[in-house]
Amino acid sequence: MNRSDSAVRTWPGVPADAVHLDADGLDAREFNRKLQELAQVHDLLAVDNPRARHNLGIGLETGAAHIHFLGSVGYYCGGFNAGAEITVHGNAGWGLGEAMAAGQITVRGSTAWSAGAGMRGGTIVITGDAGPRTGIAMKGGNILVAGTVGFMSGFMAHQGKLVALGGAGDALGASMYEGRIFVAGPVAGLGADAIERDLDGVDLEELRRDLAQAGLAWPAQPLHKIEAEGRLWYFDKHDARIWRNI
Amino acid sequence: MSSPHGSAGDNPTGRPEYGGMRESPLWDRYTIEEIQAKAQLGRYRISGFSLHRRIPRLDDLVFLPAAMTRLPLEGYRESCETKTVLGARHGCAKPIELSVPVYITSMSFGALSWNAKAALGRAASAIGTCTCTGEGGMLAEEREESSLLVYQMTPSRYMLDLEHLRRADAIEVAMGQGAKPGTGGLLPGAKVADRVAEMRTLPKGIDQRSAVRHPDFLGADDMEVKLEELRIATDNQVPIFVKMPATRVREDVKMAAKAGADVIVVDGMEGATGASPEFLLDHTGIPTVAAVATAREALEEMGLYGEVNLVVSGGIGSGADAAKALALGADAVAIGTAALIALNCNAPIYQDDYARLGTAPGFCHHCHTGLCPVGITTQEPDLVARLDIQAAADRVENFINAMVLEMTLMAKACGKSNVHNLESEDLRALTIEAAAMAHVPLAGTDWIPGREARR
Ligand SMILES: Cc1cc2nc3c(=O)[nH]c(=O)nc-3n(C[C@H](O)[C@H](O)[C@H](O)COP(=O)(O)O)c2cc1C
Ligand code: SF4
Numbered sequence: 106m107n108r109s110d111s112a113v114r115t116w117p118g119v120p121a122d123a124v125h126l127d128a129d130g131l132d133a134r135e136f137n138r139k140l141q142e143l144a145q146v147h148d149l150l151a152v153d154n155p156r157a158r159h160n161l162g163i164g165l166e167t168g169a170a171h172i173h174f175l176g177s178v179g180y181y182c183g184g185f186n187a188g189a190e191i192t193v194h195g196n197a198g199w200g201l202g203e204a205m206a207a208g209q210i211t212v213r214g215s216t217a218w219s220a221g222a223g224m225r226g227g228t229i230v231i232t233g234d235a236g237p238r239t240g241i242a243m244k245g246g247n248i249l250v251a252g253t254v255g256f257m258s259g260f261m262a263h264q265g266k267l268v269a270l271g272g273a274g275d276a277l278g279a280s281m282y283e284g285r286i287f288v289a290g291p292v293a294g295l296g297a298d299a300i301e302r303d304l305d306g307v308d309l310e311e312l313r314r315d316l317a318q319a320g321l322a323w324p325a326q327p328l329h330k331i332e333a334e335g336r337l338w339y340f341d342k343h344d345a346r347i348w349r350n351i
Numbered sequence: 352m353s354s355p356h357g358s359a360g361d362n363p364t365g366r367p368e369y370g371g372m373r374e375s376p377l378w379d380r381y382t383i384e385e386i387q388a389k390a391q392l393g394r395y396r397i398s399g400f401s402l403h404r405r406i407p408r409l410d411d412l413v414f415l416p417a418a419m420t421r422l423p424l425e426g427y428r429e430s431c432e433t434k435t436v437l438g439a440r441h442g443c444a445k446p447i448e449l450s451v452p453v454y455i456t457s458m459s460f461g462a463l464s465w466n467a468k469a470a471l472g473r474a475a476s477a478i479g480t481c482t483c484t485g486e487g488g489m490l491a492e493e494r495e496e497s498s499l500l501v502y503q504m505t506p507s508r509y510m511l512d513l514e515h516l517r518r519a520d521a522i523e524v525a526m527g528q529g530a531k532p533g534t535g536g537l538l539p540g541a542k543v544a545d546r547v548a549e550m551r552t553l554p555k556g557i558d559q560r561s562a563v564r565h566p567d568f569l570g571a572d573d574m575e576v577k578l579e580e581l582r583i584a585t586d587n588q589v590p591i592f593v594k595m596p597a598t599r600v601r602e603d604v605k606m607a608a609k610a611g612a613d614v615i616v617v618d619g620m621e622g623a624t625g626a627s628p629e630f631l632l633d634h635t636g637i638p639t640v641a642a643v644a645t646a647r648e649a650l651e652e653m654g655l656y657g658e659v660n661l662v663v664s665g666g667i668g669s670g671a672d673a674a675k676a677l678a679l680g681a682d683a684v685a686i687g688t689a690a691l692i693a694l695n696c697n698a699p700i701y702q703d704d705y706a707r708l709g710t711a712p713g714f715c716h717h718c719h720t721g722l723c724p725v726g727i728t729t730q731e732p733d734l735v736a737r738l739d740i741q742a743a744a745d746r747v748e749n750f751i752n753a754m755v756l757e758m759t760l761m762a763k764a765c766g767k768s769n770v771h772n773l774e775s776e777d778l779r780a781l782t783i784e785a786a787a788m789a790h791v792p793l794a795g796t797d798w799i800p801g802r803e804a805r806r
Contacts, residue, residue, distance in 0.1 A: 137583045159576045164513050164584035180576050181567070185584045187513040200567035200577075206512035222566035223508035225552075241566040242508055244552040261507075261562050263552040282553055338557040339540060340394065 116151070116194050118213075119173045123151035133160040144169040144189065151175055157198065165189035167207060180217075183210045186227060199236075202229050205246065211319075218255070221248045224265065230319040237274065240267040243284065249319045257296065259286045259331070268312065270324040278331040282338070286331040287312060289324035300334040396629040397537070399718025399728065401530070401621055401666070401688060403629075406638045408621070408666060409675040411785035412778045413794065416764035424763035431759040432769040435683050437660045438521060438590020438613035445588055447499060447521050447614075449683065450479030451755045452770060453673055455747075456618075456664050456685035457503045457523060457594065459485030461538050461547040461559075462625030462718065464735040465492055466743070467694060467727045472496030473740065474690075474747035483523060483685075486536050486561065488550040489515050501592060504581075506535065506562035509551040513584060521614075522581050523592040524574075526607075527563065529622025529639075529665045531631040532596030535563035539626055541721030544730035574610040592616055597642035597665065598635070604649040608659045616685065617646045619665030623688040625728055626719035639665040639676070641788035644775065647680025648790070656680070670757020677758070678773035679789060686751075693750035694743045695725040701737065 124147045128136055137160070143150055144165060151173045155161055159179035162172055167188030174182070177195030186205040193201075196214040203222040212220075215233030223242045230249045237255030240248045243265040250267075256274035259267050262284040272290030279296020286299075287308070295301070308330060316323060374380065388396060417423035424431065439446040455471045462485065463471075469492040475482040481499035484490070488510030494500055502519030504511055516522065527533060538547070538559040548555040568577045578591050593612035595603050597619045607615050619639025624632070643663050650656035663676045664685035673684045688696070699712040704724035708717045718728035726738035762770045765777045779794040780786035786793040787800035 133579060134583055134587070138586075160580045160583055163580055164516075166513065180573065181580045184580050185513040185516060199573065203567050204508060204511050204513075204516075206514065219567040223511060225510075225512050238566065242506070242562065244508075260566075282557070337560075338554065340558055 114175070116173065116175050118192070119151055119175065119194070120149055123149040123173060125151050125153055127153045128156065128158060128161065129154045133158065133163075136161065137163050140172070141165070141169075144172065149173075155195070157195075159198065160184070162186070162189070162191055165191070165208070169208075177214065183208075186210065188227075196233070202227070205229070215252070221246070221267075224248075228315075228319070230321070232321075234271065235269070239269075240265065240286075243267070247315055249315060249321060251321050253290070254288075256293070259284070259299075260296065262286075266311075266315075268315065270321065278333070280337055281333040283333060287328050288331065289326040289328045292329070295331060298334050298337045299331050302330050302332050304328060304330045397539070397626055397719050398629040398632065398716050399623070399625050399627075400716030401623040402632045404633050406620065407640055407782065407784040407788055408638060409640045409672045409789075411640065411782045412675050412780050412789055412791065414674070414678070414761055414765060414777055415779055416761070416777075417766040421766045423766050424768060426760045426763045429763060429768070431762050431767065432771075433755055433759060435771070437662070437683060438592070440590070440613040440658050440660070441582065441587065441611070443582070443587050443590050443613070445520065446590055447481055447501075449481060449499070451751065452677060452681075452683040452758070453478075453751055453754055454480040454662075454683060454685050455482040455690050456687040457483035457485040457501070457525070457528075458625070458687055458691075459487035459503075459536070459538075460490040460493065461485075461487035461542055461551065461730075462728060464723075464726055464729055464738065465490060465546075466735050466738040466740050467691075468493040469496050470694060470738065470740045470743035471690060471747060472500070473744035474751065475499070477744065477748045478751050480751070481520065484519075486525065487538075487547065489518060490550070494518060503594075506565045507551070508566065509561075516581070516584055519585070519589060521590045521592055522585065523594050523616065524565075524578070524581075524612075525594050526565075526603075527596040527618075528594070528624065529596045529618035529620050529636050530624035531627045532598050532635050533563060534628070534631060536561040537624075537626045537628070537719075539719050539721060542625075542728075542730050547730060571606045571610050574606075578611040590614055592662070594618060596620075596622070596635075597637045597639065597646075600637065600642050600645040601649045601652075604646045605653055608650060608653055608655050612659060614660040614662060614682075615646065615650075616662040616664065617642045619643075619663070621666030622664055623691075624718075638788060639663060639667070640679075640785055643676050643679040643681055644788070644790040650680075670754040671761065673754055674758045674761045674770065674773055675778060677770055678777050679775050679791075682771070686754075689750070689754075690747050691727055693747045694727050695738065695746070696723075696727055698725055701725060 155174045157177040164185040169189035171190040174193045179198040181200045183202040188208040191210045193212045197216045201220040202210045205224040207227045209228045211230040217236045226246045228247045234252035235250045235254045239254045239258040241260045244263040250269045252271035254269040257276045259278040262281045264284045268287045275293040276296035278299035433451045435449040435452040437447040473496045476498040483501040486505040499520045501521040503523045505525040540558045590613040592614040593607040594616035620636030660682040663681040701724040723729040778791045
């Protein structure tokens with residue numbers, strides 16, 4: 106296997122002075138340990154040959170470097186991110202940036218299921234499409250998708266913002282507690298308790314800023330805002346007095 | 352059906368008669384009340400505490416201490432080891448080292464008050480054992496009080512991030528609980544007070560019904576990747592527990608072991624809850640007595656018994672129960688309800704407040720109301736203040752010490768100098784059901800129903 110498959114290509118947006126780490130020959134634990142060490146000393150890292158392996162770039166802390174993965178990554182890339190900036194030059198597997206608290210992850214490609222699962226803060230930008238259950242259980246932060254999001258995206262989200270500029274699959278925003286979904290393009294269907302509401306000035310201002318920062322174009326089709334109606338927040342109110350006492 | 356020979360035959364139910372009235376064994380008062388309550392509510396009932404029916408239990412087993420063919424140890428003189436190490440399987444830097452094989456199970460802040468959490472943590476630290484966060488995130492007071500704290504990662508992932516993960520002494524991945532297998536958590540709005548709402552990122556006061564499926568893994572293979580992610584995120588400092596309800600125990604335990612669990616926690620159907628649809632408590636899962644033996648055998652079949660640690664919970668209420676669980680194959684037991692009862696649950700104080708809930712000490716299962724008369728399962732500051740942290744911690748510490756004394760006394764009577772040397776050979780069953788479930792012979796026979804005689 107050529108040690109530097111990914112290094113021989115040029116990667117747009119990856120500065121020439123990035124310090125390179127070759128993922129080949131390292132298991133996930135060794136890789137992450139090396140990456141953490143390098144991230145302490147260098148601001149700019151490029152990972153050669155990620156080869157869609159799982160668990161790359163886990164638990165990076167605040168102030169860590171900007172890390173470029175030169176190729177696709179597997180499951181849970183950027184999981185528990187606590188402040189690093191990560192760019193994936195390829196696609197990402199399940200659970201990208203799960204439980205992330207801060208920082209930014211940009212995928213120049215598409216993501217599989219459950220990107221941003223349970224995230225509490227920070228931003229995920231996906232320039233392609235995002236799979237089902239994107240933003241599931243998210244509790245804060247932003248997920249910005251240039252393409253579509255798959256079915257059940259935003260499922261049981263607590264807070265945060267999910268933006269899909271190319272449409273959404275079925276059961277969008279099912280059983281959300283709070284939080285906002287903005288979608289342009291066709292929506293296959295809304296999920297339980299999801300309701301469309303009008304965008305207000307604050308929404309528009311935020312979206313303009315978010316998309317500009319992410320380098321994503323304003324959509325040609327109109328944006329719709331999806332929120333929880335709140336019907337699932339309580340058991341039937343009329344029996345609350347009774348069920349308190351049984 | 353009347354008999355010419357007196358009243359016995361008039362009452363085929365065998366139940367007491369009430370002024371000549373006979374109660375239907377099928378549609379008894381309990382059943383009638385149940386239907387009429389649902390006819391008002393339009394939904395299932397919700398309740399805290401545990402199940403409402405008799406099931407085979409560890410209580411149906413007895414020990415065979417030493418007599419002629421075996422030598423006992425001096426119960427009041429000789430020593431018996433209780434130290435317990437959990438989670439060394441993958442060589443993490445800090446396996447959980449407990450001074451006793453009993454710890455406090457996962458009960459969330461939200462279900463429990465902050466004082467209850469703090470008291471349990473203080474008691475556990477005094478004993479040298481661990482306590483667990485439960486699903487509601489990591490409470491600052493609890494972290495402070497607990498020298499060893501297991502952090503639970505549930506499907507809802509409340510408050511889960513790197514900062515909190517790294518404050519944990521172990522991670523418990525929750526795949527359900529015995530009270531309500533296959534169903535997510537339930538926290539009635541009365542308990543979703545400011546702090547609870549903030550920690551769970553919820554609107555205040557809503558009825559929280561949390562997720563049951565994890566958001567980012569579904570099966571054994573992706574779970575394995577997930578557990579490895581947790582190890583990387585914690586720099587393999589701490590062990591990983593996987594907690595599951597006792598349903599398809601043999602298969603589920605194998606799957607958890609394959610996925611890489613260091614410790615497997617199996618919660619029997621007796622396992623309690625802060626709030627659950629009531630019918631789930633009674634109609635789901637298998638009893639703890641059945642779960643332990645099956646879990647041990649599952650690990651044995653994989654050649655992993657002893658390497659993957661086994662913890663059992665659900666209805667453990669005494670040192671005898673705990674000793675039996677260890678004899679059947681558990682490395683440790685986790686207690687919930689018994690610890691709450693030691694705190695003061697169902698204590699005969701503040702009786703007017705029990706009455707206001709329509710109950711009385713000894714009958715209370717009203718944790719779901721958020722109006723716990725003794726300050727344990729409530730978020731009302733006035734009620735919480737009724738639970739004095741130090742006094743409550745002392746009671747729990749005393750109770751666990753009493754449990755451990757019972758365990759060591761039993762072990763020594765069986766001739767063991769270490770509680771972990773208790774084995775299922777030391778047990779006999781008093782009922783056919785318990786014999787079949789625990790895979791130990793019926794007392795006075797060699798018969799294990801469903802198995803060949805083993806001699
Ligand atoms: C008030 C209360 C809250 C609980 N909260 C949780 C929880 O958050 N997560 C969990 O896995 N189990 C929870 N449980 C279940 C316990 O962890 C445990 O499985 C059960 O109580 C053990 O049975 P025992 O109470 O008979 O000892 C809770 C139980 C109680 C009584
Ligand atoms: S006393 Fe409190 S903890 Fe005990 S059952 Fe009643 S409400 Fe629940």
